Amino acid sequence: MALRDHVGRSGGRLVRLGALAAVALVGIATARYREPLIAQDTAPTFTKDVAPILYKNCTTCHRPGGLGPFSLVDYDSAKANIDDIRDAVRSGFMPPWHAEGPHGTFSNDRRLSDLEKSTVMRWIDAGAKKGDEKKAPAKPVYATGWEIGTPDAIVTMPEDFTVPAAGTIEYQYFEIPTNFTEDKWVSAIEFMPGAREVVHHVLVYAKVPAPANAAPAAPRPAGSPAPRPLFVRKPQYDSPEDPPRQDVRNGPPSRLGVLIGGTAPGTNVMTFPKGTATRIRAGTVLTFQMHYTAHGHEMKDRTSVGFRFATEMPDEEMRMGAYINGAFTLPAGQKDIAVTADLEPTEPIKIWGLLPHTHLRGTRWKYTLDKPDGTSQVILDVPRYDFNWQTYYFFKEPLDVPAGAKLVSTAWYDNSATNKHNPDASKDVKWGDQTWEEMQYTGYLFTVPSRRLKPAAK
Known part of the structure; x- marks a missing residue:
């Protein structure tokens, strides 16, 4: 298998988005947020609505020391990059996923749900407000160096x-x-x-x-079938x-x-x-x-x-x-x-x-x-x-x-x-x-x- 550099993309901001992350992991991220996402009548905020989505889907790469070009762990960094976030979410370019099929078919599906996409887009369109810090989920903690933790x-x-x-x-x-x-x-x-x-x-x-003094394998008995x-x-x-x-x-x-x-x-x-x-x-x-x-x-x-x-x-x-x-x-x-x-x-x-x-x-x-x-x-x-x-x-x-x-x-x-x-x-x-x-x-x-x-x- 030959593997080349990231290939440039045409089309304005998507050129930059090609660097949004360098590696997508098959393994499960250290931090997971499994609370159901409920549609909001009011404008979403980062702390209550958007941070859980980013922590679940994006910060494996987009974190301090991660492979993404900017962190999405903190509000200030996320707001500073809302134009890229908007384009990536709207186009489906990020999180990267290229297969068809309903959600639930693949255990490592990285796609955002329709509700998650809508929440992020509504947050940006409403001014990308921070919200009440007390409602923020715990920030994810990632192993340094090895994603799987210290290997055995x-x-x-x-x-x-x-x-x-x-x-x-x-x-x-x-x-x-x-x-x-x-x-x-x-x-x-x-x-x-x-x-x-x-x-x-x-x-x-x-x-x-094979051990240096190993005896040669015994020949198959005459007339016996070969292993299938x-x-x-x-x-x-x-x-x-x-x-x-x-x-x-x-x-x-x-x-x-x-x-x-x-x-x-x-x-x-x-x-x-x-x-x-x-x-x-x-x-x-x-x-x-x-x-x-x-x-x-x-x-x-x-x-x-x-x-x-x-x-x-x-x-x-x-x-x-x-x-x-x-x-x-x-x-x-x-x-x-x-x-x-x-x-x-x-x-x-x-x-x-x-x-x-x-x-x-x-x-x-x-x-x-x-x-x-x-x-x-x-x-x-x-x-x-x-x-x-x-x-x-x-x-x-x-x-x-x-x-x-x-x-x-x-x-x-x-x-x-x-x-x-x-x-x-x-x-x-x-x-x-x-x-x-x-x-x-x-x-x-x-x-x-x-x-x-x-x-x-x-």
């Missing part, structure tokens, strides 16, 4: 990597032992780049090296072989292991739903796949990953995977080009979250569940895909996918000159790591009911 374990790159001022940087791979002496159940993962400006994605893989894979192999979607590597440093290891987490613009913390956790085995070695992009001046990065451990074994083990179509061509100058891929399990699974990913030519996504009985339903529709806000869409209730069903992903691309983000409309475009190339990639989080760790509640 931190794994860090062994040394700094120097990102040059210019040029193409091939993916860099760093293997780091965890030194875990027992299996760990992880309930949340957070990524902490050392130089966020040049880190455009991190993927973390986990493997347990969990998913049907789709060779027609394979991506082309990587070109010969030019950089001899930090190349990929012979075995990456299983994917356990990743970060990209819009996703920095992964908090797994209650009753689930991902397992990291004793003796695991992590591999960080780092995608760096030069920013005009040399910088040093030393990325860390923090883990919060579950207090007990979960009901289900959360697993992570990805499926792609790497065999496409986007013809030069053409727009609205559809590229599909599908995931087909051989036994029932539950899908908990989906992450659509394309590069600068991607415009929209749609996912359908095509069932063996011939019925089909749309389960995720992202009509306004934004490369700068790549969201893991967590379903409030997991999606049951029966054996033989297909989870079909369709991404649309604009490779024409009318796409202002297009690096070069004169060239055919294929799969590739760099941002000026393209991808059709879906990350997904899933559990397998037949492999539950605890019996299901009756």
